[in-house]
Amino acid sequence: MSGSLQISIExxxxxxxxxxxxxxxxxxDELIDELTTELDKLARDASLRALVLTxxxxxxxxxxxxxxxxxxxxxxxxxxxxxSERLATLMRTLNFFxxxxxxxxxxxxxxxxxxxxxxxxxxxxxxxxxxxLSEVKLGLVPAVISPYVIAAIGARQARRLFVSAEVIDAHxxxxxxxxxxxxxxxxxxxxxxxxxxxxxxxxxxxxRKAKQLALRMAGATPEHAAQVDTNNAALIARLRVGAEGQxxxxxxxxxxxxxxxxxx
Numbered sequence: 001m002s003g004s005l006q007i008s009i010e011x012x013x014x015x016x017x018x019x020x021x022x023x024x025x026x027x028x029d030e031l032i033d034e035l036t037t038e039l040d041k042l043a044r045d046a047s048l049r050a051l052v053l054t055x056x057x058x059x060x061x062x063x064x065x066x067x068x069x070x071x072x073x074x075x076x077x078x079x080x081x082x083x084s085e086r087l088a089t090l091m092r093t094l095n096f097f098x099x100x101x102x103x104x105x106x107x108x109x110x111x112x113x114x115x116x117x118x119x120x121x122x123x124x125x126x127x128x129x130x131x132x133l134s135e136v137k138l139g140l141v142p143a144v145i146s147p148y149v150i151a152a153i154g155a156r157q158a159r160r161l162f163v164s165a166e167v168i169d170a171h172x173x174x175x176x177x178x179x180x181x182x183x184x185x186x187x188x189x190x191x192x193x194x195x196x197x198x199x200x201x202x203x204x205x206x207x208r209k210a211k212q213l214a215l216r217m218a219g220a221t222p223e224h225a226a227q228v229d230t231n232n233a234a235l236i237a238r239l240r241v242g243a244e245g246q247x248x249x250x251x252x253x254x255x256x257x258x259x260x261x262x263x264x
Contacts, residue, residue, distance in 0.1 A: 004031040006056065007038060012049040013196055014042045021057025027112050028068035029083060036090045043098050050199045051097060052192060053120060054104035055113075060129065063111025066253060072240060073249040081237035087112065088144045088229035094119040095148055096215070096222050098208050100199050104192050105129045105170075105179060114178070115145030118152040121211065123179040124191050125170045131178060134165040139248025139258065140239050143232040147225065151218060153178050 006017040016038060018025035025031075042048060055061055072080055094101065094116065103117045105125035110132050117123045117131075133149070135142045142149065142162060150158045157176045161168070170182045183191045199207070215221070239245040244260075251258040 004034050005038060009048070012047060012200070013052060014045070014048050014050070015052045015054070016042075018053075018055045018061055021055075021059070023065055024057070024059035024062035024108065025055040025113070026062040026065035026068075027087070028065040029086065031065075032086050032090050036086070036093055039090075039093045039097060043093075048099060049204055050099055050196055051101045052104055052196070053094075053101065053116060054106055057107070059107040059113075060103075060105045060109040061113030061116060062108060063113050063134075069249060070253050073246065073253065075240075077237050077241045080240045081233050084144055084233035084236045085229065088233050091115050091119055091145060091148055092222065092225050092229055095220070095225065098211075099204075100207055100211065102192060102195055102199075103179075104188065106185075106188060111135060111142065112145060115142070115148055117178060118145065118148040122195055124181045124183065124188065124195065125173060125179040126185040126188050127170050127182050128185055129170040129173070129179075129182075130167055131170075131173050132165060132167040133161045134167075136163060137165050137248070137258070138252050139242075139244035139246075139260075140236065143236040143239075144229065146232060147220075147228055149178075151220065 004018065004020055006019045008015045008017075016035070018031070018035075020026065020031065042051060072083055075083070100122065101120040103120035103123040105117055105123060107126065107128065108130045109117050111134060114131055114133055133142045146158070146162075153161075153176045160166070170179065173179045174182045181191060240249070248258050250256070
């Protein structure tokens with residue numbers, strides 16, 4: 001077990017649980033680094049056949065931690081870019097993980113939490129789960145996670161959610177292909193077990209090649225993703241230190257009204 005994660009191996013399946021229920025499993029630099037390290041380690045374990053990613057407590061992941069956001073709001077553009085590149089590395093590592101991945105969406109997934117869901121091969125959500133990409137409310141954009149979210153739901157739905165920041169429920173997430181199944185909360189573990197049983201019947205090398213095939217046919221390779229991630233990290237860094245981003249982050253952290261609402 002690490003500071004922010006629970007790691008367990010059940011048979012030939014690894015389970016990573018984001019373990020900060022008191023902050024709704026929100027991200028900071030420590031959690032990002034720990035999760036990236038664990039994914040790298042599990043990717044090299046030839047005995048494993050699948051990975052399940054979930055959250056402890058009531059939420060899957062609430063996105064960015066408020067204290068982390070506060071630090072980044074005061075950081076330089078270069079520091080913000082390096083920070084965003086670490087998050088981009090995490091998303092890329094999960095997206096191209098060499099074994100089948102299953103998101104067990106036990107509750108709310110916001111911002112970067114939506115990115116984690118989109119990076120998994122299979123996503124099953126409890127019917128109480130909520131989803132949102134609320135960055136524009138802070139004067140920001142979901143830059144780092146955008147390639148993975150767009151790959152999951154398509155550009156048209158992404159445009160709607162990116163600009164509206166609408167909170168959607170699990171059934172709407174199912175309709176737009178962000179998740180593959182929605183079940184009652186008390187049926188979630190049974191649904192995950194069913195998926196793992198299906199995965200266990202496939203040949204491991206064929207599954208790895210099949211996953212690579214699907215990604216490649218969609219134009220997604222680790223090399224291309226790395227270049228896109230670099231550009232998107234630069235974009236979010238510029239926005240964080242820009243006037244609108246600074247005003248939005250300050251308003252959020254101070255529980256005030258952002259200036260664009262005051263003008264209405």
